[in-house]
Amino acid sequence: MTASPPPPPPSATTCPQGQVDPRRTSCPQARATSHAPRRRAPPPRPAPFALLALAFALLLPAGVRADDAVIHLWHAYRGVEEEALAAILDAHRRAGGPRVELLALPYDAFGSKLGAAIPLGEGPDLYIDSHERLGDYQKRGIVAPVADAFEGPAAFFANTIEAVSLGGAPWALPLSQKCVALYINLDLVDAPPATLEGISVLRDSLPPxxxxxxYESQSAYAHAALLGAFGGALLGPGDSFGFVGEPAERSLDLARALIDQRLVPADADGALVTNLFRAGKAAYAISGPWLAADLALAPDLHYRVAPLPAVEAAGGAPMRPLLTVEAVMLSPQGAQRAEVRALARHLASASAAQIRQDRARTLSARADVALPPGDDLLAAFAAQAAVAIPMPSSPAMRATWEPAQRALKKVLRGEASPRDATEGAQRRFDDVRRPPPPAASPTPLLILLGLLSLAGAFALVRRARSGELLPELRRSLPAYRYTAHAVVIVGLLVIAPLLVGAATSLFAGRPQDGLYVGLANFVEILTARGGPLLASGSFYVVLLVTLLWTLTNVIFHLAIGVSLGALLSRPTMRLRGLYRVLLIIPWAVPNYVTALAWKGMFHRQYGAVTGLIEGLNHLFGFNLEPIAWFSRFSTAFAANCATNIWLGFPFMMVVTLGALTGVPADVLEAAEVDGASRWQRLWRVTLPIIRPTLAPAVTLGAIWTFNMFNVVFLVSGGEPDGTTDILVSEAYRWAFTRDAQYGYAAAYAVLIFLMLFAITRLGELRSARRAARDRAAAAQAGAPGGVR
Amino acid sequence: MVEVSVRNVKKSFGATEVLRGVDVLVPAGGFAVLVGPSGCGKSTLLRLLAGLEEVSAGTIHFGEREVTHLEPRERDIAMVFQSYALYPHLSVRDNLAFGLRLRKTDDAVIRQRVDEVAGMLGLGALLDRLPKALSGGQRQRVAMGRAIVRRPALFLFDEPLSNLDAALRAQVRVDIRRLHDQLGATSVYVTHDQVEAMTLADVMFVLNRGVVEQAGAPLTVYDAPATRFVAGFLGSPAMNFVQGVIEASGDQLRVRVGVGDESLPIPAGEFTSPALIPGLRVDVGVRPHDLVLAPPGAAAFELSVDYVELLGPEIQAHGALAGAPIVAALETQSNARKGDRIPLSVKRLQLFDAESGRSLR
Structure with a gap:
């Protein structure tokens, strides 16, 4: 039931380093257009929360199902597409169809909501979703074959049927299709190139x-079109890794060559593609229909769309992009109702397709709906879709993105040959897709739980028999009334997810898959899955990186925070209040906003840091090269640290400012008279006095930094090659980008929790000991210790 | 041991002038007390001596050396603060050793000096305690010890006894003076307590409103106050003041007080100011202890007693003369009672110009 939607196909809307969801990131252009494919990155919502949501759902009144005649339809449409759907349903209703209740859901949450609701009978009768999730839905039993809702293959384009088929039979009805195509800036060129390599003639004729x-050269989704020209695919037969072997290597060689010859910018993300093309800085762009929506804002630009060119190096074969098909799917309950199947059939009918095409300008999946005359854009996309390769809907597909993307980046950066990179990617894929650990007997756990509850019951009975329990309970009743709501809320929001998370770590995949493996996840993590313990990506290496990350950050937070705090506490300083406010701003801005801003600054071609370097070159005649920040561990790590230090020092500064008010002025004067310099006063008097106040802040800061997912995920995104990932971001990847290994990710989370818990406990013990010492000392003060 | 010489020092905080040209000279090895009411500038002057504040004008010399603009640590001074200002994070031992450590003194020397000072002040059993585990008196001694251990040329005390209870205060006062005599360094001591000032000082500086009203040995200042302010500030109970006018009576001057014809003779030769001429308006000052019961007929005036305080060794009888409140400190045997009219004679009086407040002596 925890369902996360399927793979994160780094589509054209994906931001540079991969799985970043543009809704939350720097690709505003990717948002909110009716043409944009609804975002694919899975929600960062771990299992416990879904369970919790479910718990709440169960508490809601269950009256929604009262009227059996109503059909429930869930979708993720917005804008014109939603209007088109409403129009289609209107038509159906007028024709005597049953009443349909619509529920629009965010695309990100679609899969998890379906997974939570359908098994409980609370879900929709039918729903509209992308075809690539079908395999996952089938595995989870929340989709049923379409049976007689299907008109037969003749009415649809063949590859849309292929897209919605599992094991040769259709499991959904295709509605519309989307893929990338070639945009041509008619102000710069007048026709598509004969071949992809043919664009090289433009190198000298274009404006500077x-x-x-x-195109998004570092995105595996975009690269898939090139791979298709060479006859390759990201996912091979039998769910094997496809981005390996000759087609993969040749496609990589070509992509590399395009960048080396400066025909294509090296690290363009979706936003940059849009911006460059819209600004007339690109003759051609490879993108989807969503780009057209953005270009509507630039009426001065003259462009048209054509199918992607052929590739000379592939013997003249055309580029073949990945095809995404919107399809209507039936839930198992819905599939049993004839009127639901009839509605599904209607939704996929030619008349409905016509409405969608007229109102929302979507490209229909039906072969029998004529394209609107004169609509060149739709015609071009239709021509492109005809040769596009349906995105595999197998759940294995989601495990291909991360290794493929990393291999692609490595090759484009020149760090590895195509062969080494793709073979490394295959090993990574196989590692992720390795068979789950053997099922373990839950007996030991049950015995342990049994013993624990027995001991608990025994203790309870003993107290009850001593005759004190009941009176005590009665006495405490008012207290319970005051605390009960807090206990319930903390229990539901904190304790329950924690326990669910801990329980998840004992399963392979999702707990509801039912494969209990005992402590096997922990064993695998702690033994680096049988590989060398210090191999890249192993728990220990990531732990070391995490510790280095925490230490570096906390040291800088402390140093900068304490220095600024000490400076700002000087009463003689002018404009102190102003500085104080300015310096707190980094803390007040939501940290992901800051993280994205810093990521932008570190962009190799268009970032502010590069701008600074160019400015220095220009001003002083230096010859500094722009730094590719995320291509080396050291620079990527430094970029992460810079961002997080910027985010973290104000906290220490504020704590220091507070602590400094507790330093008596005359003690500092006494030190001054005693002969201490300014520095000695700070080091030998001020700091020791504020240390007890700073200590908890440092502990807190260390914990926050240890778990600072946002910065690592958004700035370096683990680049290069996952080396800058810390434990939490690694855990995230296992859960959401690597084959949904929730149990494995939960085991990471449990290990992180245990480590932090131990560290905090140690700190608490230390301060408790200190407090006891102080109490003893204070007690002594009462006793005479000297003459008077 | 150095001579401390403050010449025409002024100090302003913004528009507020706290010291308005102060001269102070403390002989080497002397014990000087700066005394005055709150806000008179005495603490500011001490902080200028310490180097914790910068003078606005004037100079400060320690012996031959000008220290006006030196940092505190360059002045070879030690200071005992009112709040003691012990380092809360250091044990007594480390508090004592702090200044020596900063000066990179040899460890053996530090140990020896700390032990010596601890012995001197009875801190031996407390050396490993933190300040918060000490009583007020113990903290005060640590603060003293911290000053002594460095063997500075000049000790500065900023109201060091004001946080102690009365009994302890009297004892520590004696200890401080003993230590001073034993160590021989120059000391400058700030207090608002005239008893401390009188008992401790070799030389006393009475400050008022940013100027030194009078400097000198305590008894001199007490017996011959230069101004009405000094006369009123020193002594307990405070001096009685009555307004009067000088008049001639034969070849002798007398001062007539009040509306009646009561007048007091002015002892010949004691008041020699040329301003002293008949008709001058003056303030007559008489200390309560200089009012004594007079044999019948010899009384200068009669005091009608409206309140009596029995202190044990003496009686303080309150009444009024010419509208001004009068206190007379009488022997207990005098048995003065409320409602009595008692004849008093004046053993000794002071005359101050009513305009300028200056002594007419």
């Missing part, structure tokens, strides 16, 4: 700063 072609 303009590229012959822009």
């Amino acid at each position: 700063g303009a590229f012959p072609l822009v």
Whole structure:
């Protein structure tokens, strides 16, 4: 039931380093257009929360199902697409169809909501979703074959049928299709190139700063089109890794060559593609229909769309992008109702397709709906879709993205040959797709739980028999009334998810898959899955990176925070209040906003840091090269640290400012008279006095930094090659980008929890000991210790 | 041991002038007390001596050396603060050793000096305690010890006894003076307590409103106050003041007080100011202990007693003369009672110009 939606196909809307969801990131252009494919990155919502949501759902009045005649339809449409759907349903209703209740859900939450609701009978009768989730839905039993709702293959384009088929039979009815195609800036060129390599003739004829072609070269989704020209695919037969072997290597060689010859910018993300093309800085762009929506805002630009060109190196074969099909799917309950199947059939009918095409300008999956005359854009996309390769809907597909993307980046950065990179990627894929550990007997756990509850019951009975329990309970009743709501809320929001998370770590995959493996996840993590303990990506290496990360950050937070705090506490300083406010701002801004801003600054071509370097070159005649921040561990780590230090020092500064008010002025004067310099006063008097106040802040800061997912995930995203990932971001990847290994990710989380818990407990013990010492000393003060 | 010489020092905080040209000279090895009411500038002057504040004008010399603009640590001074200002994070031992450590003194020397001072002040059993585990008196001694251990040329005390209870205060006062005599360094001591000032000082500086009203040995200042302010500030109970006018009576001057014809003779030769001429308006000052019961007929005036305080060794009888409140400190045997009219004679009086407040002596 925890369902996360399927793979994060780093589509054209994906931001540079991969799985970043543009809704939350720097690709505003990718948002909110009716043409944009609804975002694919899975929600960072671990299992416990879904369970919790479910718990709440169960508490809600269950009256929604009262009317059996109503059909429930869930979708993720917005804007014109939603209007088109409403129009289609209106038509159906007028024709005597049953009443349909619509529920629009965010695309990200779609899969998890379906997974939570359908097994309980609370879900929709049918729903509209992307076809690539079908395999996952089938595995989880929340989709049923379409049976007689299907008109037969003849009415639809063949590859849309292929997209919605599992094991040769259709499991959904295709509605519309989307893929990327070639945008042509008619102000710069007048026709598509004969071949992809043919764009090289433009290199010298374009205005300065303009590229012959822009596309998301580091995105595996975009690269898939090139791979398709060479006859390759990301997912091979039998769910094997496809991005390996000759087609993969040749496609990589070509992509590399395009960048080396400066025909294509090196690290363009979706936003940059849009910006460059819209600004007339690219002759061609590879992108989807969503780009057209953005270009509507630039009426001065003249462009048209054509199918992607052929590739000379592939013997003249055309580029073949991945195809996404919107399809209507039936839930197992809905599939049993004839009127639901009839509605599904209607939704996929030619008349409905016509409405969608007219109102929302979507490209229909039906072959029998004529394209609107004169609509070149739709015609071009239709031509492109005809040769596009349906995105595999197997759940294995989601495990291909991360290794493929990393291999692609490595090759484009020149760090590895295509062969080494793809073979490494295959090993990574196989590691992720390794068979789950053997099922373990839950007996030991049950015995342990049994013993624990027995001991608890025994203790309870003993207290009850001593005759004190009941009177005590009665006495405490008012206290319970005051605390009960807090206990319930903390229990539901904190304790329950924690326990669910801990329980999840004992299962392979999702707990509801039912494969109990005992402590096998922990064993695998702690033994680096049988590989060398210090191999890249092993628990120990990531732990070391995490510790280095925490230490570096906390040291800088302390040093900068304490220095600024000490400076700002000087009463003689002018404009203190102003500085104080300014310096707290980094803390007040939501940290992901800061993280994205810093990530932008570190962009190799268009970032502020590069701008600074160019400015220095220009001003002083230096010859500094722009730094590719995320291509080396050291610079990527430094970029992460810089961001997090910026985020973290104000906290220490504020704590220091507070602590400094507890330093008596005359003690400092006494030190001054005693002969201490300014520095000695700080080091030998002020700091020791504020240390007890700073200590808890340092502990807190260390814990926050240890778990600072946002910065690592958004700034370096683990680049290069996952080396800058810390434990939490690694755990996230196992859960959400690597084959949904929730149990494995939960085991990471449990290990993180245990480590932090131990560290905090140690700190608490230390301060408790200190407090006891102080109490003893205070007691002594009462006793005479000297003459008077 | 150094001579401390403050010349025409002024100090302002913004528009507020706290010291308005102060001269202070403390002989080497002397014990000087700066005394005055709150806000008179005495603490500011001490902080200028310490180097914790910068003078606005004037100079400060320690012996031959000008220290006006030196940092505190360059002045070879030690200071005992009113709040003691012990380092809360250091044990007594480390508090004592702090200044020596900063000066990179040899460890053996530090140990020896700390032990010596601890012995001197009875701190031996407390050396490993933190300040918060000490009583007020113990903290005060640690603060003293911290000053002594460095063997500075000049000790500065900023109201060091004000946080102690009365009994302890009297004892520590004696200890401080003993220590001073034993160590021989120059000391400058700030207090608002005239008893401390009188008992401790070799030389006393009475400050008022940023100027030194009078400097000198305590008894001199007490017996011959230069101004009405000094006369009123020193002595307990405070001096009685009555307004009067000088008049001639034969070849002798007398001062007539009040509306009646009561007048007091002015002892010949004691008041020699040329301003002293008949008709001058003056304030007559008489200390309560200089009012004594007079044999019948010899009384200068009669005091009608409206309140009596029995202190044990003496009686303080309250009444009024010419509208001014009068206190007379009488022997207990005098048996003065409320409602009595008692004849008093004046053993000794002071005359101050009513305009300027200056002594007419």
